[in-house]
Amino acid sequence: MTSDSTDSAVSAVSGVEIQLEGVTKRYPGSAEPAVKDVTMTIPAGQIVVLVGPSGCGKTTTMRMINRLIEPTSGRITIGGEDALELDDVRLRRKIGYAIQQAGLFPHFTVAQNIAVVPGLLGWDKKRIAERVDELMDLVGLDASQFRDRYPRQLSGGQQQRVGVARALAADPPVLLMDEPFGAVDPITRGNLQDELLRLQADLGKTIVFVTHDFDEAVKLGDRIAVLGEASTIQQYDTPEAILANPANDMVAGFVGAGASLKQLTLLRVRDVDYPDLALTADVGESPSELRARLARAGDTYALLVDRRRRPQRWVHVRNLSAATSLANIGRPVGDTVSTQSTLQDALEAILAEGGRAVVTGTRGEYVGMIDIETVTGVLAQLREEHESAGDAGDAGDGAAGDGTDAADGDGHGGDAGRAGVARGDAARDGAGRADGGVDGDAGAAADSGAGAS
Numbered sequence: 001m002t003s004d005s006t007d008s009a010v011s012a013v014s015g016v017e018i019q020l021e022g023v024t025k026r027y028p029g030s031a032e033p034a035v036k037d038v039t040m041t042i043p044a045g046q047i048v049v050l051v052g053p054s055g056c057g058k059t060t061t062m063r064m065i066n067r068l069i070e071p072t073s074g075r076i077t078i079g080g081e082d083a084l085e086l087d088d089v090r091l092r093r094k095i096g097y098a099i100q101q102a103g104l105f106p107h108f109t110v111a112q113n114i115a116v117v118p119g120l121l122g123w124d125k126k127r128i129a130e131r132v133d134e135l136m137d138l139v140g141l142d143a144s145q146f147r148d149r150y151p152r153q154l155s156g157g158q159q160q161r162v163g164v165a166r167a168l169a170a171d172p173p174v175l176l177m178d179e180p181f182g183a184v185d186p187i188t189r190g191n192l193q194d195e196l197l198r199l200q201a202d203l204g205k206t207i208v209f210v211t212h213d214f215d216e217a218v219k220l221g222d223r224i225a226v227l228g229e230a231s232t233i234q235q236y237d238t239p240e241a242i243l244a245n246p247a248n249d250m251v252a253g254f255v256g257a258g259a260s261l262k263q264l265t266l267l268r269v270r271d272v273d274y275p276d277l278a279l280t281a282d283v284g285e286s287p288s289e290l291r292a293r294l295a296r297a298g299d300t301y302a303l304l305v306d307r308r309r310r311p312q313r314w315v316h317v318r319n320l321s322a323a324t325s326l327a328n329i330g331r332p333v334g335d336t337v338s339t340q341s342t343l344q345d346a347l348e349a350i351l352a353e354g355g356r357a358v359v360t361g362t363r364g365e366y367v368g369m370i371d372i373e374t375v376t377g378v379l380a381q382l383r384e385e386h387e388s389a390g391d392a393g394d395a396g397d398g399a400a401g402d403g404t405d406a407a408d409g410d411g412h413g414g415d416a417g418r419a420g421v422a423r424g425d426a427a428r429d430g431a432g433r434a435d436g437g438v439d440g441d442a443g444a445a446a447d448s449g450a451g452a453s
């Protein structure tokens with residue numbers, strides 16, 4: 001089965017599909033296989049995250065894709081080509097590899113580290129130098145400042161950026177990332193995740209990403225494969241579907257507490273129907289006029305807005321009887337949310353504001369209110385959608401994880417009723433680059449040697 005027709009239909013995708021068919025790895029001397037009969041399709045241009053408990057075979061599975069580990073049996077194709085038949089040069093062109101602690105060569109400068117694969121591919125010096133500068137810019141490092149530094153002179157976050165730049169050097173359609181952000185502090189990690197999403201929005205690579213952090217999987221993954229012992233697939237679906245309807249107890253355990261809250265990080269205010277509840281008033285209106293309007297509407301509160309309809313204060317009908325003007329009465333509007341905010345941020349504001357929060361548009365203008373019922377209603381709707389999708393899948397093939405996902409043939413089940421689930425850019429926007437001072441010394445050089453050479 002090939003997916004040429006679907007691939008060509010997706011614009012801005014430079015990645016290619018990866019297929020694993022009945023892939024098994026048995027290490028010499030081990031009674032049990034480390035990876036047993038794994039079949040899955042990794043769609044072109046998507047981020048697929050492999051999660052699962054320590055030792056379940058995530059790294060082994062990933063490394064069989066770029067042949068750092070040879071499968072004992074089974075078949076792997078990359079863009080339709082048999083991975084086992086690709087020579088080293090073609091493998092390097094096709095697959096970039098980034099690992100935990102970046103795995104930079106400690107005795108190479110940043111530029112030399114990034115240039116490893118282009119050098120092996122025989123690019124000329126000028127082309128390599130240009131590519132190094134371009135990549136450093138892409139991952140947010142000032143080339144003139146960092147080009148000639150050694151890895152030990154970089155923070156942990158900066159090293160990881162170099163690691164990502166190195167993996168992207170030959171512009172491969174496939175990127176394998178094995179816990180690439182595992183060794184940095186949480187703030188830097190969040191920034192690196194945001195940057196990866198930003199890069200991916202432009203690059204459209206096929207990315208296989210290993211982590212044991214489920215929250216990271218939810219944030220980054222277009223799809224998540226939850227793996228059990230010997231990489232057996234417990235569930236392979238969108239983060240939304242897994243959170244709404246874990247396939248079994250093992251997946252539920254991995255999702256952990258707070259699944260509903262995690263779902264709220266995947267949805268934005270603009271994706272839901274929020275009501276236009278507030279009666280708005282201009283500061284120029286007379287208090288008696290406003291009181292009459294409130295009475296007609298059966299309301300007790302009005303939202304005062306300025307000329308550009310930006311929310312200013314809440315005025316209670318009680319405040320109006322003695323007032324001669326609307327200026328300076330009422331209480332200031334507290335936390336507001338924008339249409340770009342995640343539902344998790346909205347919930348925070350709703351709780352802080354006592355049940356409902358003002359929603360503002362792109363210019364800060366009042367566009368509506370969001371309340372707790374809206375949020376719980378969305379969660380209930382998601383659960384329902386994914387329960388019925390799960391039932392359809394069960395009826396279709398009876399297996400939680402054969403990689404084909406009968407429930408949602410296009411890989412985006414359950415989204416139909418929503419305006420799409422955008423990921424994380426609200427959180428992403430304001431985040432500065434607070435690199436943690438992890439002074440990694442690129443101890444994984446041996447590992448990276450395997451990856452880069």
Ligand SMILES: Nc1ncnc2c1ncn2[C@@H]1O[C@H](COP(=O)(O)OP(=O)(O)OP(=O)(O)O)[C@@H](O)[C@H]1O
Nearest residue numbers: 027028030034053054055056057058059060061212
């Ligand atoms: N070179 C090897 N020789 C023998 N056994 C190995 C080798 N590498 C890994 N294993 C075993 O294979 C199994 C899977 O290991 P793997 O590293 O793929 O798991 P993982 O899910 O990536 O683990 P972690 O999350 O801890 O990194 C483990 O039981 C491990 O001990």
